[in-house]
Amino acid sequence: MITVLFFAQLQEAIGKDRLIMEESGITITELKGKLKMEYAIPQLDHVMTAVNEEYALPTDTVSSGDIVAFIPPVSGG
Amino acid sequence: MITVLFFAQLQEAIGKDRLIMEESGITITELKGKLKMEYAIPQLDHVMTAVNEEYALPTDTVSSGDIVAFIPPVSGG
Amino acid sequence: MKDRYSRQELYKPIGVSGQKKIQSKHVLIIGCGALGTMNAESLVRAGIGRLSIVDRDYVEISNLQRQQLFTEEDCLKQLPKAIAAKEHLLNINSSVTINAYVMDGTSSNLPPLMEDVDLVIDATDNFDIRFVINDLIHQYTIPWIFGSCVGSTGMSYTIVPQETPCLQCLLDATPASGATCDSVGVISPAVQMVVALQQAEALKILVEDDESLRTKLVTFDLWNNMFHTMDIKRAKKNTCPTCGENPIYPKLTYESQTKMEVLCGRNTVQVRSKREVHMEELARRLSEIGTVHQNDFLLSVDYHSFRVVIFKDGRVLIHGTNSIEQARNIYYQLVG
């Protein structure tokens, strides 16, 4: 079971600010793939990913208990 | 092993913003007692205490792995 | 002017209907220092309907480092803060109704100002007045947003009568003393952070989106990069004298008030407070300001042209003034 946090405009695409997913042992790329199948979130290709508050690479593996955050760069100012 | 976080003027009394202590199974009151023996922090009687980000009572017990935060009320504005 | 609030109306949780609500609401800000001016500017820019501001002070040069709105000219003119703020706020948004009250808010004079108010924002600098506000907002059933800062630290917490624990639940008694900006300083980012937390909550309350309110107390330290939230549901007490089942609003009684009196012919004001004084802690803190002399019964310190003597029972003598106003400022600056 992993917790996925969504920031900024991703929240609107998902309809909430977090999801609990019954996943484990998958890569960030695979996780993104699953989310894209279920939700209309094309911009998931352009976000930063953190696992347990640390910058994550697409090939990193997510384990049960991890907290994944998808953080789209915000441009306004 | 517990992590103790100190806010505001407590940091100055302790000399740093956190301590790692080899304690477990003691109450908040006991923990405060130990800290007062070691450091000159009289104001520890007037602070709020959180254990794992939840408000704690003096009789609550702290276990290994817990994060305790001592938060003195700040009055300025 | 129809585009004025467009960026706020575009923000979905507010929208056009939320903006109309904001423009129909009345907010009371108690205190017009660092937190007060910034909260006031933020609400006036957001298009609040009516804003009432209470403050007893005048603009001083040492305020300019962190208190928005005020200019060097306000300082030269020694304008009361509430008056100077009102003038600048009207230049920013002439459509807002602003009531400026130059007075020392107390349990006697604040009640009339509570009528017709949708939200109270705490921008005070001491716990005496915060406990009075805590009682008043429960008596009048108005939400309020506690905020405070000192050094690089600060805290904020939203109190909703009948819903959340109140300040009395959280802090059993008035803290003996809190660090004050006059003893350990303050930097403006700490102010900005507290106001950000307060203003987000204020907008939620004004557009009636209570479900989004933060239910936790936030504490932070920007210099040490700490940000801590605390769930305080457990702090709520059914026996609380303010928000419990049988409220008596203890800080609204005459006896509980901090009293000031001029000692005739002595150029001295005496302060009598119900609060406990922790002598060692106070001595340590006041030593930042000047040489502290201490014995078993009292401690004394020189502060500007004044001599301040603090007795163990909470009584304080401020030598060098016959002005209760001036004494009160010194008292809260040093004791917090």
Place this chain on the structure above:
Amino acid sequence: MKDRYSRQELYKPIGVSGQKKIQSKHVLIIGCGALGTMNAESLVRAGIGRLSIVDRDYVEISNLQRQQLFTEEDCLKQLPKAIAAKEHLLNINSSVTINAYVMDGTSSNLPPLMEDVDLVIDATDNFDIRFVINDLIHQYTIPWIFGSCVGSTGMSYTIVPQETPCLQCLLDATPASGATCDSVGVISPAVQMVVALQQAEALKILVEDDESLRTKLVTFDLWNNMFHTMDIKRAKKNTCPTCGENPIYPKLTYESQTKMEVLCGRNTVQVRSKREVHMEELARRLSEIGTVHQNDFLLSVDYHSFRVVIFKDGRVLIHGTNSIEQARNIYYQLVG
């Protein structure tokens, strides 16, 4: 005026010596909108020695909701933001030297402004210019503090050349599009929170307390009560074209610049950018602004009196203007 900075000097990590350092430093703020005005006011109150501000815009009524310093009169006079800001800042602190540059910062005109600067603060509204700044500050070895906000969210991150990962490391390519304040709105607490984070870091850099710098990227959402930090050490790339071992500063080349040209006699400006366009995402976002027409090759939307056509290859036509300045604003407002 010796008491002016007393509350900052009392704060131990600054002290009297830190205050002297602040007064000897020069900060460049790029952008003078919501983040820019608030950062500028904060630094001027703190007693910064010299402040340079770059901005291409004029004060508009929709700015007043969240952009500090500006008044209704500035708006009526249609003053350039940098000029209006300078005037208000000097009323707050006449001892600060302020340079106001009314211009569109680019890789061509920003380099001379980098000379002699101790710190750059990002207060821009698009990633094109942020990547240019990222290259420049590495070329000139100046720390900079990235900040951005939209809706109730924001982020900040401190970039120190030769120490931390840079913006290029973090975001492999310019984001195809970021949500902008003109499409989804913004509330002032989000601005205040970003500025609090930026200003705390700014003061640390100015007093040369580099050990206290935050080493994490902060993201928050004030409406949803989220605060998230991300350790980004792992993002640093030795092969990074900006901060790696063989820097080429890719965004400083002529080819990489976003180019604007007036199409003769057509009342249209054409924009050519190297950035990739994600049509679905853009369409979804622009539908908040007006009816979007889309086919396999392009999408179009009406915005105020303009018609904007965006092609898949990144080319954009802005119909209804012959002004490159105006077109540029519209471009960044819509595409981000």
